[in-house]
Amino acid sequence: MSVEQQHHIKLPEGSIEKTTTTLNLGPTHPATHGVFQNIVELDGERIVSAEQTVGYIHRAFEKLAERRPLFQITTLTDRLNYCSSPINNMGWHLTCEKLLGVKTPKRVDYLRIIIMELSRISDHLICNSVVGVDSGAFTGFLYVMQYRELIYEIYEEVCGSRLTTNMGRIGGFERNFSNSAFEKIEKFLAEYPAVLKEFENLFTRNRIFMERTIGAGPISAERALNYGFTGPNLRAAGVDYDVRVHTPYSSYEDFQFEIPVGSTGDCYDRFLVRNGEMWQSLSIIEQAYRKIQEMKGAESEIFHADVPEYYLPDKKDVYTKMEALIWHFKIVMGETAIPPGEVYQSVEGGNGELGFYLISDGGRTPYRLHFRRPCFIYYQAYSELTKGAMLSDAIIVMSSLNLIAGEMDA
Amino acid sequence: MALTNETIKERLIAKFGEQLSHFEEPYGFLTFEAPKDLNLKVLQFLFDDEELRFQFLTDLTAVHYPDQAGRELAVVYHLHNLTDNHRLRFKVFTSSEQPDVYTATQLYSSANWKERETYDFFGINFVGHPNLKRILNVDEMEYFPMRKEFPLEDQTRIDKDDAMFGRGGHLPLAGPTEGATAPAAQ
Numbered sequence: 001m002s003v004e005q006q007h008h009i010k011l012p013e014g015s016i017e018k019t020t021t022t023l024n025l026g027p028t029h030p031a032t033h034g035v036f037q038n039i040v041e042l043d044g045e046r047i048v049s050a051e052q053t054v055g056y057i058h059r060a061f062e063k064l065a066e067r068r069p070l071f072q073i074t075t076l077t078d079r080l081n082y083c084s085s086p087i088n089n090m091g092w093h094l095t096c097e098k099l100l101g102v103k104t105p106k107r108v109d110y111l112r113i114i115i116m117e118l119s120r121i122s123d124h125l126i127c128n129s130v131v132g133v134d135s136g137a138f139t140g141f142l143y144v145m146q147y148r149e150l151i152y153e154i155y156e157e158v159c160g161s162r163l164t165t166n167m168g169r170i171g172g173f174e175r176n177f178s179n180s181a182f183e184k185i186e187k188f189l190a191e192y193p194a195v196l197k198e199f200e201n202l203f204t205r206n207r208i209f210m211e212r213t214i215g216a217g218p219i220s221a222e223r224a225l226n227y228g229f230t231g232p233n234l235r236a237a238g239v240d241y242d243v244r245v246h247t248p249y250s251s252y253e254d255f256q257f258e259i260p261v262g263s264t265g266d267c268y269d270r271f272l273v274r275n276g277e278m279w280q281s282l283s284i285i286e287q288a289y290r291k292i293q294e295m296k297g298a299e300s301e302i303f304h305a306d307v308p309e310y311y312l313p314d315k316k317d318v319y320t321k322m323e324a325l326i327w328h329f330k331i332v333m334g335e336t337a338i339p340p341g342e343v344y345q346s347v348e349g350g351n352g353e354l355g356f357y358l359i360s361d362g363g364r365t366p367y368r369l370h371f372r373r374p375c376f377i378y379y380q381a382y383s384e385l386t387k388g389a390m391l392s393d394a395i396i397v398m399s400s401l402n403l404i405a406g407e408m409d410a
Numbered sequence: 411m412a413l414t415n416e417t418i419k420e421r422l423i424a425k426f427g428e429q430l431s432h433f434e435e436p437y438g439f440l441t442f443e444a445p446k447d448l449n450l451k452v453l454q455f456l457f458d459d460e461e462l463r464f465q466f467l468t469d470l471t472a473v474h475y476p477d478q479a480g481r482e483l484a485v486v487y488h489l490h491n492l493t494d495n496h497r498l499r500f501k502v503f504t505s506s507e508q509p510d511v512y513t514a515t516q517l518y519s520s521a522n523w524k525e526r527e528t529y530d531f532f533g534i535n536f537v538g539h540p541n542l543k544r545i546l547n548v549d550e551m552e553y554f555p556m557r558k559e560f561p562l563e564d565q566t567r568i569d570k571d572d573a574m575f576g577r578g579g580h581l582p583l584a585g586p587t588e589g590a591t592a593p594a595a596q
Contacts, residue, residue, distance in 0.1 A: 055546035062531075063555060067562050098437060225466055225492070228520030239492070246495045342436045344469075344488060344499065355469055357488070370471040372488075380523045409546055 020048055023391075027056050031395045033130060034405030038382070038394070045391050050383040054376070058409040065369040069334030070096050070170060070310065073369070078164035080373060081407040083126050084119035084350035086155065089167045091347035094249050095356040096170045099343045100310065105302045107295055108172040109251035110288040114185065115158065115167065116250070116347075117281040117288075121192075122151045123350030124232070124274040124281075127402040131271055132203055134399045135212040140202045147195055150188050157181035171311040172304025182289075189286055196282075200275055213267035217385040217397030224265055227384075228377040231352030233401060236273045237265030243348040254291070255284050267400040309336050334364055351375055351402040375401070376408045413461070413494040415440040421462060425455055439499055446502040449485070450512045456489060456498075457517060464489040464498065467514070470524040472532040474506075476558045482506040483532055487514075504534070506557075513539040531556035 026037040035056040041048040061076045068076075077088035090112050097104060125148055129141035152162040157178055159167040168174065203209045219229070224237040234241055242259045244252040260276030262269030292300075304311055308327045317324035330336050340362040346355035352374025361367040378401065385401075386394045415435055422430055422442070430452070432443040444452045456464040469488040476482055481503035490497050504511055513536040514521040525536045526545040533554035536542055544551060553560060 055548075058546040060555070063562065223519070226519045228467060228518070228524075241492055246492075247497075342439075342441070344439060344497070346468075353468070355488070357469060357471065357486070359473060368473045370469070372469040376523065376527075377520050380520065 019043065025394070027053070031134065033399060034403065035409075036398070036403065036405060038398075040386075040391070040394060042391060047386050047389050047391060047394055050386050050394065052379060052382055054379065055409050057405055061410045062369055062371065065366055067365055069331075069336065069364055070338060070366075071312075071331065072334070073366070074168075075164070075166050077371075078166055079406050080371060080410065081123070081350055081354070081375075081404045082163060083404060084123035085163065085165045086115045086119045086167050087123075087347060087349050088354060089165060090116055090250065091345065091349070091354050091356060093168055093170050094347065095343060095345040095358055096310070097305075098345050099341050099358060099360060100170070100307065100339065102171055102305050102307050102310075104172060104250075104305045105299070106251060107292060107299060107302045108304060110292050111173060111177060111303065112168070112250050113252065113255070113288045114285050114292075115155075117284045118151050118154060118185075118188070120281050120348075120350055121278050122148045123402070124278050127351075127399070128203075128271055128274050129199070130399045131213070131267065131396060132209070134396045135209055137202065137206070137209060140199055143202075144195065144199055147188070147192055150184060154181055154184045154188065157184060169304065169311050171307040172302075174304075174312070176301065176303040185285070185289060189282065189289065193282060196275075196278055203271065204275070210268065212392075212396060213271060213400070215264075216267040216389065216393045217400065218264050218266035219381065219385060220265065223381070223384070227381040229352070229381070230374050230378075231348065231350075232270055232273045232277060233265070233352065233378055235259060236262035236269040238263050243346050243353050247346065249345070249347060255287050257284050267396055270400045337362060337364055338366070346372065349374060351404065351407075352378065371410055373407045373410055375403045376410070379403055379408060413491060413496045415498075418462060418496070418498060421459065422452075422455075426452065439497060441499045441501070443501050443503065446485075446504050446511050449487075449502045450514065450517070452500065453487070453489075453514055453517055462491065463493055464491045464496075466490040466492050467518040467520055467524075468497070470514070470521055470528060472528045472534055472556075474532060474557045476506075478503075480505045483509055483534060485511050485528065485534060506533075509534045510537050511535070512537050513542075515539055530554070533557070 021042045023040045023042055025040050026032045027035045037053040039051045065073050065076060074089050074092055077092045078085040080088050125144050129144050132140040155165050155167065156162055158181055159165050159174065219237050221237045221239050224234050225239060229237065230241065238261055240259045240261050245259060257280045260273050262273050310331065312331055313324035313327050318328045338360040340360050342359050344355060344357045346353045353372065354374060355372030357370040357372065358366055359368040385397050418440060419433055429448060430442050430444050434441045456462050466489065467487065468490045471486050473484045473486060474482060475484065483504050483506055484501045486499060486501050488497065488499050502511060511534055513525055515525065523545060525539055526542060528534050529536060529542055530544045530547050531554055543549065
């Protein structure tokens with residue numbers, strides 16, 4: 001073959017000169033735990049740049065919410081951060097209650113706190129064990145699963161479902177906690193500390209785990225704040241901002257707990273902060289459970305506030321009482337007008353400040369509802385976090401940020 | 411000295427005077443309105459001022475009011491002073507014919523995607539944004555879906571053949587088969 005002929009083989013423009021490799025990580029990749037796409041530019045195994053594409057499971061929740069009465073929006077919030085959906089549900093109920101001016105009884109607040117802290121534990125548990133999986137330690141993940149299972153069983157006792165819980169109502173819970181729910185909470189409180197300790201022993205001082213995570217994806221406090229980080233990721237960088245303390249909701253001010261903080265903002269610190277928070281959550285659950293046990297008389301039976309316009313009446317009453325029937329009909333048909341107003345309410349979600357910005361113009365549905373979704377906001381820092389890191393670090397950074405596709409894409 | 415809504419309001423008025431308007435406190439949350447050309451000046455002042463120090467951008471979104479001629483779109487900023495733990499909200503209004511608002515990305519890295527999202531759903535053109543393209547919707551989309559002129563589908567419409575989606579639609583559902591008739595009165 002002559003030299004002339006060889007030149008007929010046309011190589012794509014720039015394919016020889018190009019010294020970096022483009023790699024598509026995702027949208028469906030076994031290591032990404034959700035639908036994320038990262039277009040990574042690699043020099044050898046080092047990351048030169050990363051570009052994120054989001055929106056693969058966008059479901060237009062904000063638009064849908066504009067046509068739904070308040071109680072039908074709870075199911076939408078389930079599907080934001082589905083690792084801790086009860087927190088989203090409670091956050092939404094708190095938003096509505098703020099708009100409507102509903103004052104919830106203490107017992108409702110404490111029951112909510114038990115549920116919210118349980119979901120925080122299940123959220124952190126999954127995140128931390130997945131960081132382990134991505135660094136090659138599968139044991140922890142399988143080992144803690146049975147305790148997440150127990151948490152899900154508690155949800156089941158309370159509301160009947162496990163993952164997308166749709167738990168509670170505006171004003172409280174749909175029914176009182178059953179005895180077996182309390183038994184399971186007791187079981188959890190009794191057995192979980194030993195498990196968490198063992199889980200920590202598996203990782204915290206594990207040389208391989210430390211080598212993999214220390215210095216991976218670090219961020220300074222200043223950059224983290226500028227990037228809008230909240231939750232464990234911000235605290236790992238050394239800023240002690242926690243919505244539960246700064247803007248207490250649902251009577252968090254009645255509880256004693258600490259906010260664990262890190263210093264370097266790397267994967268290891270994020271891991272430690274989440275572990276520390278699980279211990280604090282356990283302590284909060286214990287305190288709340290004790291407070292509930294101490295309640296006497298009528299107070300110990302309350303599980304919802306008195307808001308007939310928004311709280312579905314007992315089925316028995318619907319069949320026998322005129323008023324209950326009217327309320328039931330109005331609520332189910334979505335015929336209750338929402339008072340006009342503008343509220344912002346946030347809760348400390350599993351991975352940061354989950355905010356609800358609700359505008360009502362006096363109609364039956366919200367005029368505008370916006371979710372402040374923490375992982376959508378901090379995922380944009382990903383390319384900065386992984387620049388210059390190894391490809392395997394990119395995976396571990398992604399899992400340690402606790403990115404949940406459902407929340408990111410709303 | 412703890413920051414209060416009054417002191418913030420005073421400092422803002424001392425700096426910007428009559429240009430800021432509509433000071434309100436719905437549910438204790440200080441809210442005001444600024445002209446859209448001033449949005450960066452207000453953000454910068456709130457950021458730099460030694461007393462105010464609103465240095466955390468909690469949220470950025472938009473609202474569409476189709477009935478307000480000339481000021482149909484509102485861009486809403488939620489800011490947080492983490493040192494004194496105080497929040498405020500401010501809005502700038504723009505027309506939907508020329509929805510140009512200056513970008514806050516120079517001040518807040520987190521504004522990048524928030525503004526892209528706001529552009530994606532409301533079509534607000536953030537002037538100076540480094541990468542203003544759609545983020546959650548497909549690039550080929552030709553409209554801004556969160557605007558009020560795009561209502562959700564009427565749930566009672568019957569002109570659509572839903573059989574493909576397993577809902578039966580207006581077509582008769584799979585009725586009783588030949589042999590199995592309703593129990594006849596005998």
